[in-house]
Amino acid sequence: MQTSAGRRVFYVKNCLIIKHALPFGKSLLYSPRPIITDEKKLNELAHKIAAIAKQEKAIFWKIDGIPKLRITNYKLLNSSTLQYPETFILDLSKTEDELLKNMKPKTRYNIGLARKKNITIRWSQNSRDIPLFYKLLDETANRQKIAIHKMQHYKNILSIFAKKNAAALGIAYYEDKPVAANLVTFYGDAATYLHGGTEHSHRNLMAPYLLQWETIQEAKQRGLRFYDLGGVAVHGGKIKEWAGITRFKEGFGGTLTDMGETYDVVFNRAWYALYKYCIRLKRIKFMHMKQWIALINYIGQLRLYSTIDIFIIICSQYQLLLGSNIIKYGLFGRI
Known part of the structure; x- marks a missing residue:
């Protein structure tokens, strides 16, 4: 367990649990897309998290993106999602040549262009690189008019997962200047792209394309089976607002996947x-x-x-x- 920026963060069996304070001394616990594939694991987690809930006076545990499962001893209710319910997932059992072949021609071209422009990629698990990442993320958020968390939130994610070699920052450089950065987790059998930012003035260098491709290569080297490119909007609301990021991620040739349901486990x-x-x-x-x-x-x-x-x-x-x-x-x- 860690405490920072007014929030406690717990890590139970590859499941991240974030405490959010509520009025009157109460709280809720939240897990963004944990790897829960069967009822036995869900019930084991619920039992352990119930003890945390008692300690932290948590009313319920919100779980995003799991299949429909049953639970014993607690009330399990459908809820509104905090994550977008769709994503593109790449099958990393394919060879690099096969993965490149499945990409859209423009995506392959932009990967090659970034290489020709001498974009280099560095991986880091050091939280001291978070300010660099956050500057790019903040610039992107302001440009696209989207909300982001405080810097400490991203430090928490990196520091907790990096202890288990399960997270890293991928940073793209042009002439020793950072022009794009991604925060990625590597746990279970999947790598997941969580957050990313780019410098607008160097957008013609196509650094984000090479950064994603080298993330795919890193995940393959780690022996992982899947790469989750993160939230997109193909169906439902926010299709227009998410058009750019959806088009970017779609170019890598993944399979559009429904990420499952959101539930509240009520204590x-x-x-x-x-x-x-x-x-x-x-x-x-x-x-x-x-x-x-x-x-x-x-x-x-x-x-x-x-x-x-x-x-x-x-x-x-x-x-x-x-x-x-x-x-x-x-x-x-x-x-």
């Missing part, structure tokens, strides 16, 4: 009911008495507390709730 049903109800009300600036009564009745349906008990619990937090900015920005914030 405290009463608080979970309160959480879900407040999420639905998060855009209001004031909760009227009718809404408080509806909230009490909603939680009371679980029959874990009496209506009077729930009313006392809510009233004890009433002044804190109305006196904060929690309601204005969403009762339980954003992850």
